[in-house]
Amino acid sequence: MPLKPNLIPARVRGIAMALDTNYGHRPDTMMRWFISAVMELWGFKPWDRIPDDARAKITTAIGEYDAALQRYPWADLLGDVYQALASQGARQSLGQFFTPDHVCRLISQMNYKTIPANRKELFRVSDPACGGGAMLLAFCNEVLERQGPEALQGVGVYACDLDAYCARMCAVQLLANCFSQQVELGEIVVLRGNSLSDERKEVIVHATSPTREPRQEPRYLELAA
Numbered sequence: 001m002p003l004k005p006n007l008i009p010a011r012v013r014g015i016a017m018a019l020d021t022n023y024g025h026r027p028d029t030m031m032r033w034f035i036s037a038v039m040e041l042w043g044f045k046p047w048d049r050i051p052d053d054a055r056a057k058i059t060t061a062i063g064e065y066d067a068a069l070q071r072y073p074w075a076d077l078l079g080d081v082y083q084a085l086a087s088q089g090a091r092q093s094l095g096q097f098f099t100p101d102h103v104c105r106l107i108s109q110m111n112y113k114t115i116p117a118n119r120k121e122l123f124r125v126s127d128p129a130c131g132g133g134a135m136l137l138a139f140c141n142e143v144l145e146r147q148g149p150e151a152l153q154g155v156g157v158y159a160c161d162l163d164a165y166c167a168r169m170c171a172v173q174l175l176a177n178c179f180s181q182q183v184e185l186g187e188i189v190v191l192r193g194n195s196l197s198d199e200r201k202e203v204i205v206h207a208t209s210p211t212r213e214p215r216q217e218p219r220y221l222e223l224a225a
């Protein structure tokens with residue numbers, strides 16, 4: 001069943017339509033290749049091999065994502081894409097629902113505590129069931145709006161999700177916003193695994209701001225190792 005453009009949020013319509021499975025591949029597979037291609041662009045190990053016949057579509061989706069990032073910084077764009085593709089009949093493999101951005105922003109505003117300028121340790125925020133990272137993205141946006149990019153450098157974000165797509169979407173969105181807004185987070189750690197158990201987690205991304213002194217690795221990585 002082809003995607004119905006009028007049912008897709010306008011801000012991600014271009015990305016979702018580029019990944020439309022009317023073209024022949026499953027929606028979850030297209031999403032997987034899209035995430036893999038974005039991470040590969042940044043030098044991460046590819047998640048999956050993209051067949052030649054899908055490359056043009058994936059490249060178009062990346063261009064659309066780049067444009068959407070400029071217009072809607074720190075929004076859960078990939079969460080919207082994921083939900084749009086899930087409505088296409090792939091609920092079993094893409095069956096998650098995420099908190100809308102305006103609700104995440106309200107929560108960040110209501111709970112905000114000013115980050116002291118002279119803080120030595122990172123100010124750590126965590127979402128152990130991160131989905132696409134909507135809550136963490138909204139928090140970063142709030143830090144930038146209230147205290148600016150220097151304060152964001154003092155923030156460490158720690159995310160985990162059971163779902164391989166969600167953990168990667170969260171990692172992509174945190175990194176993509178840092179790149180496109182030209183700001184740095186002190187540290188980004190995104191894991192895939194069960195937050196309720198002490199089973200080993202897969203490290204999807206562990207990135208540290210180059211302008212911060214090297215620190216001891218966080219406990220999250222001990223769990224993942």
Ligand SMILES: C[S@@+](CC[C@H](N)C(=O)[O-])C[C@H]1O[C@@H](n2cnc3c(N)ncnc32)[C@H](O)[C@@H]1O
Pocket residue numbers: 096097098099100127128129130131132133134135160161162163166193194195196
């Ligand atoms: C309703 S979504 C919310 C995602 C995100 N926090 C948000 O507000 O948009 C719940 C997420 O929790 C994840 N999840 C559920 N149980 C989990 C567990 N035990 N460990 C890690 N993640 C879990 C699911 O895969 C899903 O992505």
